[in-house]
Amino acid sequence: MEPIVLVALGDPEQKPRLYACPKCGAAHSPGIYLAKAEVAHAAARDAAANCYNCREHNTCSGCGEQCEKSYTKCASCRRKAAMERAQEVPLSEIEECFSFDGDGFYHSTQDASEAGETMVYAATFRPFRLDADSVIDGLLEDHFDDASEHDLIGADELRAAIDTFNRAQTCGTYDVDRTRRAAIASAEAAE
Numbered sequence: 001m002e003p004i005v006l007v008a009l010g011d012p013e014q015k016p017r018l019y020a021c022p023k024c025g026a027a028h029s030p031g032i033y034l035a036k037a038e039v040a041h042a043a044a045r046d047a048a049a050n051c052y053n054c055r056e057h058n059t060c061s062g063c064g065e066q067c068e069k070s071y072t073k074c075a076s077c078r079r080k081a082a083m084e085r086a087q088e089v090p091l092s093e094i095e096e097c098f099s100f101d102g103d104g105f106y107h108s109t110q111d112a113s114e115a116g117e118t119m120v121y122a123a124t125f126r127p128f129r130l131d132a133d134s135v136i137d138g139l140l141e142d143h144f145d146d147a148s149e150h151d152l153i154g155a156d157e158l159r160a161a162i163d164t165f166n167r168a169q170t171c172g173t174y175d176v177d178r179t180r181r182a183a184i185a186s187a188e189a190a191e
Contacts, residue, residue, distance in 0.1 A: 003048030021051035086181040096123040098176040122180040127172035
C-alpha cells in the first residue's frame with residue numbers, strides 16, 4: 001500500500017515532511033534517520049508502507065516463507081543458523097547442559113535424554129564472585145569528589161580477603177554456551 005505523504009500547510013514546494021501508514025496512520029519521519037535526505041525519505045516512506053503495527057507476519061530472510069512478526073527468520077532457519085554457529089562436540093565433553101530448542105537446564109545429559117532432548121548446548125559454570133574494584137568504587141562513591149583507594153586503610157587486606165572469598169566459592173550459576181552443542185540419543189533409543 002502506498003503511504004500517506006504529509007506536507008506542511010502553506011509550503012509552496014509541497015515537500016514531504018512525514019509519511020504515514022494508510023491503515024493505522026502511524027507517522028514516520030525522515031528526520032530520525034542518520035542518512036542523506038534522499039535515503040532518509042526512502043526509509044521513512046518504506047516504514048510507512050510496510051507498517052510494523054499493521055503487519056501480521058514477516059518474510060523469512062533465509063527461505064522466504066512467512067514467519068512470526070517478531071522475527072526476521074522462521075523457526076527452521078533460526079535453528080539452522082544456531083546449528084551452524086555452534087561447534088558440535090562429543091557428548092562426553094558435556095555434563096550440565098541446556099536444551100537446544102528451549103531454555104531448559106539439565107544437570108546431566110542423561111537427564112536431558114530422559115526429557116526427550118536430542119540436541120543440547122553446553123553449560124559453563126560461573127561461581128559467585130566479588131569484584132574488589134567495584135566494592136571499593138562503591139564505597140568511595142558516597143564520599144568527597146577526590147576520594148580514592150589511597151585514602152583507605154586496609155585496602156590491600158580487603159583485596160586479599162576478597163580473593164580468598166572468591167577462591168572458596170563452589171556455588172554459582174550455569175550459563176548457556178551457544179558455541180558448543182552435542183547430539184544425544186533419546187532414552188528409548190538408549191534402551
